[in-house]
Amino acid sequence: MEKQQAREKIAELAEVLNQYNYEYHVLDNPSVPDAEYDEKMQELRNLEEAFPDLVTSESPTQRVGGEPLDAFQKIQHKVPMLSLGNAFSADDLRDFARRARQGTDDDITYVCELKIDGLAVSLMYEDGKFVQGATRGDGTTGEDITSNLRTIRSIPLSIKDNETIEVRGEAFMPHQSFLKLNEEREKHEAEPFANPRNAAAGSLRQLDPKIAASRNLDIFLYGVGEWESGQLTSHSERLEYLQELGFKTNPEWRKYETIDEVIEYVEYWENERPNLSYEIDGIVIKVDNLEQQDELGFTAKSPRWAIAYKFPAEEAITTLRGIELSVGRTGVITPTAVLDSVKVAGTTVKRASLHNEDLIREKDIRLGDTVVIKKAGDIIPEVVRAVKDKRTGDEKEFFMPDECPDCGSELVRLEEEVALRCINPSCPAQLKEGLIHFVSRDAMNIDGLGEKVIIQLFREKLIHTIADIYRLQRDDLLNLERMGDKSVSNLLGAIENSKANSLERLLFGLGIRFIGSKAARTLAANFETMKNLQQAAFDDILAIDEIGEKMADSIVRYFEEAEVKELIDELTALGVNMEYNGPKTEDIAVDSVFSGKTVVLTGKMESFTRKEAKEAIEQQGGTVTGSVSKKTDIVIAGEDAGSKLEKAQKLGVTVWNEEQLSEVLDW
Ligand code: IVH
Numbered sequence: 001m002e003k004q005q006a007r008e009k010i011a012e013l014a015e016v017l018n019q020y021n022y023e024y025h026v027l028d029n030p031s032v033p034d035a036e037y038d039e040k041m042q043e044l045r046n047l048e049e050a051f052p053d054l055v056t057s058e059s060p061t062q063r064v065g066g067e068p069l070d071a072f073q074k075i076q077h078k079v080p081m082l083s084l085g086n087a088f089s090a091d092d093l094r095d096f097a098r099r100a101r102q103g104t105d106d107d108i109t110y111v112c113e114l115k116i117d118g119l120a121v122s123l124m125y126e127d128g129k130f131v132q133g134a135t136r137g138d139g140t141t142g143e144d145i146t147s148n149l150r151t152i153r154s155i156p157l158s159i160k161d162n163e164t165i166e167v168r169g170e171a172f173m174p175h176q177s178f179l180k181l182n183e184e185r186e187k188h189e190a191e192p193f194a195n196p197r198n199a200a201a202g203s204l205r206q207l208d209p210k211i212a213a214s215r216n217l218d219i220f221l222y223g224v225g226e227w228e229s230g231q232l233t234s235h236s237e238r239l240e241y242l243q244e245l246g247f248k249t250n251p252e253w254r255k256y257e258t259i260d261e262v263i264e265y266v267e268y269w270e271n272e273r274p275n276l277s278y279e280i281d282g283i284v285i286k287v288d289n290l291e292q293q294d295e296l297g298f299t300a301k302s303p304r305w306a307i308a309y310k311f312p313a314e315e316a317i318t319t320l321r322g323i324e325l326s327v328g329r330t331g332v333i334t335p336t337a338v339l340d341s342v343k344v345a346g347t348t349v350k351r352a353s354l355h356n357e358d359l360i361r362e363k364d365i366r367l368g369d370t371v372v373i374k375k376a377g378d379i380i381p382e383v384v385r386a387v388k389d390k391r392t393g394d395e396k397e398f399f400m401p402d403e404c405p406d407c408g409s410e411l412v413r414l415e416e417e418v419a420l421r422c423i424n425p426s427c428p429a430q431l432k433e434g435l436i437h438f439v440s441r442d443a444m445n446i447d448g449l450g451e452k453v454i455i456q457l458f459r460e461k462l463i464h465t466i467a468d469i470y471r472l473q474r475d476d477l478l479n480l481e482r483m484g485d486k487s488v489s490n491l492l493g494a495i496e497n498s499k500a501n502s503l504e505r506l507l508f509g510l511g512i513r514f515i516g517s518k519a520a521r522t523l524a525a526n527f528e529t530m531k532n533l534q535q536a537a538f539d540d541i542l543a544i545d546e547i548g549e550k551m552a553d554s555i556v557r558y559f560e561e562a563e564v565k566e567l568i569d570e571l572t573a574l575g576v577n578m579e580y581n582g583p584k585t586e587d588i589a590v591d592s593v594f595s596g597k598t599v600v601l602t603g604k605m606e607s608f609t610r611k612e613a614k615e616a617i618e619q620q621g622g623t624v625t626g627s628v629s630k631k632t633d634i635v636i637a638g639e640d641a642g643s644k645l646e647k648a649q650k651l652g653v654t655v656w657n658e659e660q661l662s663e664v665l666d667w
Contacts, residue, residue: 006051010059013044017060018156025153025218026248058129058157063150068208071447071490072143075134078611079225081120081168082139083301084284084308090263093285096307097259100287103296103304105630108287111235112265113253115282115308116220118172119201121149123221128162130155135204138441148204151213154248164228167242169221173200174278177216194348196279218278221247228610231643233627234288255288266309273311282310294598294625300518313374315384316349318342320371323354323398325405327429329437329511331421333400333411335360337371337383344375352381357400358418364388366395404429425563431465432458434511438466442517443509444498448491456480466510467567469495470574499574502581503530506571513554521582522546523555530568530578534559583619593664594622597633600648603641605658616665628653636661 001009020037024030030037041060048055055062087093100108120136133149134142149155152171159165173181173196181199182192193199203215221242224230232238236255243249252269256262266283273280287293287305296304322338335354342349352373354360363385365371370390375381404411404422406429411420422430435454439446449469457463462476472495477488498505504524508517515523526544527533533541533555541552558564572578599622601610608616613636614624628635628647635648636656648655 001047001050003051003054006047007054010044010047010051010054013040013047014056014059017041017044018158021060021153022156022246026156026246060157063153063157064209064213065150066147066209068210069147070207070486072145072205072207074137075132075142075144077122077134077137077140077142077225079166080139081122081136081142081225082298082303084306085299085302087285087307087309088312090266093263093266093307093309094259096285097262099304100292100296104287104292106289106292107257108292109234109236109289110256110259110262111239111253111286111288112256112262113222113284113286114250114269114276114280115284115310116170116172116250117195117197117279117281118170118219119197119204120168121145121171121204121219122166122168122225123149123155124166124226125159126164128158128160128164130157130159143205145204147209148206148212151209152217152219154219156246159245159247161245163245165230165245166225166227167221167247168223168225169219169247171200171204171217171219172196172278173203173215174218176277177218181215219248220250222249222284230626233290235286235290235293236288270311280311282308284308291627291629294627295629295631314344315372315374316342316344317370317372317387318349320365320367320369320383320386322367323360324351325401327404327406327422327427327433329430329433330513331423331427331430332419333405333422334419335398335400337373339371339373342373344373344381349373349375349381352383354383356418357420360398366391366397368392368395406430428458435463435466435469437511438509439469439498440509442505444501444505446491446498447494448487449494453480453491465567465570467570467574470499470571470576499576501577503528503577503579504582506530506576506578507533510558512558514551515554519547519551524580525582528580530572534565534568594620594634597622598631599624600626600628600632600635600644601638602628602635602644603638605638605661607658607662613661613665620665 017037017040020030020032020040024037044059045061048059048061087096097108122134122136122142123130124132124134130150131146132144133146133155134144136142149171150157175196178193178196178199185192193202199215200217203212203217206212222239224238224242232241236253239249239253254265256265262285269280269283285307287296293303293305298304319340320337321340324336324338326334326336328334335357337352337354339350339352354365363383365383365386369386371386372384373381374384400411400420402411403409404424404427407422407424407427409422409424409427412423413420424430432454435458436451438444439449439454446469454463457472457480460476460480462472463469472492474488474492477483477491478485483491502524504517504521507515507524507530508520522544523533523541527536536555538552538556541547541555542549568578594617599617601613601624605613617624625632628644628651630651632648632651632653634654634656635644636658637645637648638658645655
């Protein structure tokens with residue numbers, strides 16, 4: 001066959017196969033028997049083999065490809081992937097509606113969607129081609145799992161309109177695939193996955209895409225991230241457009257005008273949930289109109305224009321066999337119930353939280369009791385109460401020990417605290433927990449140095465303090481169980497890279513009492529260097545917005561310790577960065593023209609991209625939103641500005657042209 005002819009035939013086969021694939025995996029409505037699909041696929045494979053330079057990455061033959069990766073690359077989300085606030089009752093939903101109505105002038109239409117219990121992912125398409133897929137991660141930084149996502153057949157490798165768009169949705173494992181997978185695993189004596197969500201997440205975190213390909217994952221798309229040319233004005237239009245582009249959207253979404261109808265939808269799905277072929281853990285309710293979404297905006301963690309209704313926790317009954325004690329990072333002793341294993345909400349539970357001794361007393365929970373346990377969403381299961389009617393008289397009261405179960409020092413109860421603590425600063429259990437915290441995702445984020453490795457290193461006496469992590473040598477690591485050459489190189493690389501982390505990660509990682517990751521960021525942005533913070537007086541720290549007395553006191557006391565000073569000196573000598581690399585507080589100028597202003601960019605600009613303009617405006621304290629409303633302060637209109645400009649003029653919003661923007665930005 002001539003090359004030109006082959007090219008045409010390949011294009012034709014790819015188109016037909018993509019259509020079959022779409023009908024089968026997205027519409028759930030195949031138009032041809034499997035054999036016909038297989039035959040055409042084989043024809044395409046043969047042609048591509050004969051003309052390898054005609055193979056494109058969008059070809060249906062190229063879903064599972066490439067060599068296994070060494071590690072996942074980190075991806076920065078341009079638009080953060082936020083999570084949602086929770087509602088647990090009809091009253092919570094009414095409160096949400098009330099707050100939304102107060103925050104916007106017009107009536108509200110709600111969109112209700114099923115809350116799919118899977119893994120949030122982002123898919124980037126450039127000029128209609130699927131170029132990158134990522135996990136949500138911590139919302140700001142995710143991992144590049146493109147090659148695994150390509151194996152999900154309901155994800156189109158190319159979309160209509162040559163659109164450049166980032167779409168978001170939930171990857172999940174349907175019940176059927178989950179049952180089949182666990183059956184297989186049990187046959188091979190592999191630990192079965194606890195629930196479909198863990199199975200989906202585990203599959204997408206495999207470095208070899210062949211494994212993900214064998215797991216029969218699926219996806220529903222429910223949102224849009226970055227989308228420069230986006231013109232739509234409502235969430236429901238976006239859902240429809242996603243479907244038009246060839247994405248799989250969940251068909252059960254509905255639009256309602258009143259919160260009572262929303263509550264009815266929630267109640268309906270609470271009953272219908274077992275009849276679905278995939279797991280849902282609640283309902284997501286979103287304000288439909290995008291302008292109203294903009295008006296309502298966000299709290300620190302989640303949008304005010306959406307909420308997740310979580311189905312009530314499922315309960316189960318089992319027997320309390322024992323109580324285990326563990327020592328946390330701050331020395332707090334936590335009792336954990338050891339139970340006869342029982343299934344709750346799709347998971348087998350063998351242990352559950354008992355919180356603290358007072359609670360055990362208050363609830364009069366005894367060893368050997370029949371107990372009710374509950375599991376709410378992703379929160380760890382807890383013991384709710386003892387079923388006293390079932391007592392036989394053999395149950396035994398539980399008493400906390402006087403000594404630390406790990407180091408044997410005397411336990412103390414600090415003033416006003418319910419918890420018992422071990423206050424021995426060299427208690428091995430505390431040191432180990434402190435190390436696990438230090439390397440964790442929101443702290444130094446050292447990949448490959450998870451809990452298991454830390455425990456091994458600790459046991460082998462290779463690390464004792466945080467600084468020891470930076471002293472690890474290749475040979476130390478090679479001697480550990482299950483550590484090959486490659487994983488050792490990766491781990492050493494990850495440790496080395498973490499040295500460059502911005503100060504807030506280190507501050508959070510140190511585990512100073514009351515200093516969470518948000519406070520750590522605030523402190524780092526304000527003090528800029530570790531030295532400044534070490535030298536800061538109580539009042540200097542308290543003067544900072546969002547930092548209270550308890551935090552300020554804790555920081556001052558922490559840095560007074562000689563051991564801390566020594567640790568910081570050691571880390572500095574080992575090359576760990578002690579400076580803040582994020583945006584400076586004074587760079588967010590308070591008196592700039594943009595400070596506190598809501599700005600909309602529209603039309604084409606000559607001398608800068610929309611992204612550059614957006615970043616510059618944000619640097620100056622402005623907020624850039626996508627649509628014009630009464631709350632918009634300035635609309636910057638480039639060439640060919642359309643409906644947004646019209647709307648701004650109608651509402652009397654200040655309009656600037658590109659020149660005015662350049663002047664203000666000094667570009
Ligand atoms: S919207 C800012 N819609 O639930 C809006 N989320 O806490 C972000 N999820 O991280 C999410 N189904 O993983 C949305 N139909 C749906 C969803 C959904 C499942 C997950 C998602 C998100 C979490 C919200």
